[in-house]
Every structure is written in C-alpha cells, then in structure tokens.
Amino acid sequence: MELFVKNMVCDRCLMAVKNEFNKLGLTVLSMELGKISIQEEDISSVKEDLAQNLESLGFELMVDKKTQTVERIKNLIVEMIHQNNENLRTNLSQYLAEKLDKDYNSLSSLFREVEDSTIEKFYISQRIERVKELISYDELNLNEIALQLHYSSVAHLSSQFKKTTGFSPSAFKKQTATSRVPLDKL
The missing domain is CATH 1.10.10.60 (Homeodomain-like)
Structure with missing residues (x-):
C-alpha cells in the first residue's frame, strides 16, 4: 500500500516518519519524500493513531x-x-x-x-x-x-x-x- 505524507522535505523527515510507522508495527518497504510504501494493505486499525502521531511531528497523512x-x-x-x-x-x-x-x-x-x-x-x-x-x-x-x-x-x-x-x-x-x-x- 502507498501512503502520502505532507511536509516531508529532508532525510531527517524520512527517519522521523519511518520511526512512527515502525512504532505502530507497520512494515516500511520503501520511502521517498512524501511517499511511503508499506507491506500492509489494511491499516484501518492504526490509521487514526498514525495520523495523530504524524501531525504531532508536523506532518500530515494525505488522502x-x-x-x-x-x-x-x-x-x-x-x-x-x-x-x-x-x-x-x-x-x-x-x-x-x-x-x-x-x-x-x-x-x-x-x-x-x-x-x-x-x-x-x-x-x-x-x-x-x-x-x-x-x-x-x-x-x-x-x-x-x-x-x-x-x-x-x-x-x-x-x-x-x-x-x-x-x-x-x-x-x-x-x-x-x-x-x-x-x-x-x-
């Protein structure tokens, strides 16, 4: 599954966002600025937590x-x-x-x-x-x-x-x- 995150503009942003995905048990397959591919196809159980965690760091999960x-x-x-x-x-x-x-x-x-x-x-x-x-x-x-x-x-x-x-x-x-x-x- 591909997800898009607003305000990822540097390598430190990539690390911070990846860390939040890992905290929630999501398997990151690849990352680039603004875009993350994860192994999981359904994240509905953690989507709200993910959005809140990213927002607390200045990022935004985009739909x-x-x-x-x-x-x-x-x-x-x-x-x-x-x-x-x-x-x-x-x-x-x-x-x-x-x-x-x-x-x-x-x-x-x-x-x-x-x-x-x-x-x-x-x-x-x-x-x-x-x-x-x-x-x-x-x-x-x-x-x-x-x-x-x-x-x-x-x-x-x-x-x-x-x-x-x-x-x-x-x-x-x-x-x-x-x-x-x-x-x-x-």
Missing part, C-alpha cells in the same frame, strides 16, 4: 489526490534544489512533467488551485532559501553559489534574491540573525 500531487511537485522541487543540483540544468516544466508523467499545464493549474500560488514562485523561493543557506555557511562566494545553482549570472541571482527577500546577498550576509525559513514553511 486527497490533488493534495498528494501538489505535495509531490513540492518534494521534487526541494529534492532538485537541495539534494541534486545537477537537475537544475533541466527545464523545470519538463522535469516535473517527466517525473509525474503528466502535462505541465495541468500540473501548473492544479498547483495554483490548491496552493493559491504558482509552481514558479515556489521554485524561486526554494532556490533563494538554498542561496541563503549557502551564504550563511560562508564557504562559497556569490559567483560560486550562482554557478552551483545554475543561475545565468551573479547579477541574475542578486536581482532575484533582492526581489524575494528585500535584501541584497551582501546585506543578508551582514545580518546577525539570518532570516532563513524552514523548507516546510515555504
């Missing part, structure tokens, strides 16, 4: 197909930006359409309907969060960050950063308390 698809889109974007930079070379619409085996226009419409925002805005917000993360590590200069995240130029990165955050990258770096947002809050 609505539209919400599942939107969460899958978000997870693919998070994975693309935060875990596999090479996919950033790929056209976003093509990447999502191929991964989800659906027309991008229908994915875009569905995303807008459920989230009241666009896929592109979500994608940009994720990229900017990644830029903030890399700036705060202070290991790469802005040119290296632009290259790593496949921006066309440092000027493009800086412009998008300022438009999104209200700060230039250098002003952000000088801030004592960085204003990073957890990925599941974007």
